[in-house]
Amino acid sequence: MVFSPFGTRLRWLGLVGLFCLSLNGMAAPTASFPVSQQQMQALGIRLQPLQANESDLSKPYPGRVTLPPGQESIVSAPVDGLVTEVLTQANAQVKSGQALLRLLSPDLGPLQLQLMQVASQVRLASQTANREGSLFREGIIARRRVEEAQAGLAEARAALNQARAALRLAGMSPAQIQKVERSGALQDTLTLSARKPGTVLSLDAQQGQRVPAGTPLLRVASLDTLWLDIQVPLDDARSWPVGTAVTVPGRQVQARVISQGPTVASGSQTISLRAQVLSGADQLRPGELVQAAMPVTQTSGSWDLPLSALAREGQQAYVFVRTAQGFEARPVRVLASSGQRVRVQGTLKAGERLAVSSVIALKAAWLGQGGGA
Numbered sequence: 001m002v003f004s005p006f007g008t009r010l011r012w013l014g015l016v017g018l019f020c021l022s023l024n025g026m027a028a029p030t031a032s033f034p035v036s037q038q039q040m041q042a043l044g045i046r047l048q049p050l051q052a053n054e055s056d057l058s059k060p061y062p063g064r065v066t067l068p069p070g071q072e073s074i075v076s077a078p079v080d081g082l083v084t085e086v087l088t089q090a091n092a093q094v095k096s097g098q099a100l101l102r103l104l105s106p107d108l109g110p111l112q113l114q115l116m117q118v119a120s121q122v123r124l125a126s127q128t129a130n131r132e133g134s135l136f137r138e139g140i141i142a143r144r145r146v147e148e149a150q151a152g153l154a155e156a157r158a159a160l161n162q163a164r165a166a167l168r169l170a171g172m173s174p175a176q177i178q179k180v181e182r183s184g185a186l187q188d189t190l191t192l193s194a195r196k197p198g199t200v201l202s203l204d205a206q207q208g209q210r211v212p213a214g215t216p217l218l219r220v221a222s223l224d225t226l227w228l229d230i231q232v233p234l235d236d237a238r239s240w241p242v243g244t245a246v247t248v249p250g251r252q253v254q255a256r257v258i259s260q261g262p263t264v265a266s267g268s269q270t271i272s273l274r275a276q277v278l279s280g281a282d283q284l285r286p287g288e289l290v291q292a293a294m295p296v297t298q299t300s301g302s303w304d305l306p307l308s309a310l311a312r313e314g315q316q317a318y319v320f321v322r323t324a325q326g327f328e329a330r331p332v333r334v335l336a337s338s339g340q341r342v343r344v345q346g347t348l349k350a351g352e353r354l355a356v357s358s359v360i361a362l363k364a365a366w367l368g369q370g371g372g373a
Contacts, residue, residue: 033366034326043361047322047353050303057304057343058293059336060249063230063275065288072201072221075192077211078171081105084189090203094194094220101205101217103171103190111170112186115163119181122160125153198222201286226277226284228255230292231270240294246275247293253280255292296336302345309356310334310342311363317344320362322353329366 035045081103088100132149135141167177171190180187198220205217228246237260246255254277261272275292277284284290310332311318317334320327332346355362 031330032323032326032328033368035362035365036326043358045355045362046357048306048309048356050305050348050350050352050354052350057296057336057341058247059296060291060293061230061232063228063290063292065284065286065290066227066229067221067223067286068225068227068276071198071223071225072219073195073198074216075100075194075218075220077103077213077215077217078169078192079103079105079107079190079213081107081190081211083205083207083209083211083217086203086205086207088200088203088218090200092200094198094200096194096197098194100192100194100200100220103192103211104188105170105190106188107213108167108170108172108188108190109186111163111166112180115160115167115177115181116184118156118159118163121156122153125149125156129153192217194220196220196222221286223281223286226281226286227258228275228277228290228292230273230275230294231265231268232273232294234264234269234271236294237271237273240273244275245295248280248284248290249293251280251283253283254278296343302335302343303348304341304343305354306356307337307340307342309354309359310344311359313363313367318363319344319346319348320355320359320366321348322355327355327362327366329362 082105083101084104085102086100087102088094088098094100129146129149129152132141132146136143136146164177164181167180168174171192172180172187173193176187179185199222201219201221203218205211211217228248230246232240240257242257242259244257246257247253248255255275256278257273257275259274261274264271273294305319309319311320311329317332318329319332321330330346330348332344332348335343335345337343
């Protein structure tokens with residue numbers, strides 16, 4: 001024998017209709033109506049005892065994954081030049097000090113020449129200061145000449161520090177500057193290296209490209225530490241102080257609130273909660289939009305129920321409590337919902353049995369008794 005799903009549904013609806021018609025002739029209080037055990041079995045009504053809240057309920061809010069300040073750095077061209085080699089690629093993991101790309105720049109020549117000149121002046125001024133000091137100790141010259149020599153040496157050393165700083169700003173490392181200063185061998189190629197370990201987020205430089213000074217060439221960021229910027233209603237923000245645990249549904253991500261924004265978005269009347277990701281940062285990407293699950297505060301007299309236990313009549317929510325004669329429809333206030341769970345508040349007691357399936361049939365029977373509008 002072949003059973004048609006459409007025919008089964010018609011038989012089920014007919015059963016509900018006959019059930020409601022059988023109740024129309026009975027006199028019962030507004031909130032209560034009789035339902036026998038046989039009728040419950042026919043309609044597939046399941047009961048669940050009411051228990052204290054055993055699990056934390058959470059509510060999702062929109063959030064964005066961001067990078068803390070200092071986690072991201074932009075490698076830019078320190079001088080005008082030509083990109084001769086690109087030594088990395090986007091999404092690559094780089095170590096501290098790893099070479100990223102090389103620039104050929106004519107601007108390095110004058111800076112290195114100035115370094116060599118002032119380095120020679122420092123050596124000459126140092127020799128002069130030593131000679132003048134020796135002559136003064138022998139009583140041959142006056143102290144004024146010693147002071148003049150020492151002043152000249154101080155000026156030469158200041159000029160040397162300035163020349164070194166200019167080369168550092170141009171992208172040369174201290175070791176390279178020291179090598180030029182000692183050997184006098186000028187370099188026309190500049191190697192740009194990673195200052196910190198991280199991931200190459202973007203690469204804008206291409207081999208053979210001419211770039212002016214200050215042009216961003218690539219972005220490197222450490223993704224070990226991430227933030228979640230979560231937008232929540234102003235009235236609810238007080239429920240989540242600093243230290244509140246935050247999760248991301250569907251991912252093994254754990255975070256904790258570290259601050260609340262001082263301003264309110266005028267259009268949405270929301271504020272930003274900032275949470276630091278404690279674990280699972282490898283499952284997130286900077287700039288990604290996610291749903292952050294914020295815990296719902298436990299309220300006195302509240303109960304966590306399956307969403308299937310709720311029935312609505314207009315704007316009012318009801319649950320059906322099993323009694324000796326049948327069921328009683330009790331109004332409840334929905335505090336929060338998450339997935340297939342809902343938190344309600346109403347005149348309920350632990351141990352009472354609630355209908356958690358086929359509540360549509362119970363609602364139809366209840367309204368047939370005049371319990372609704």
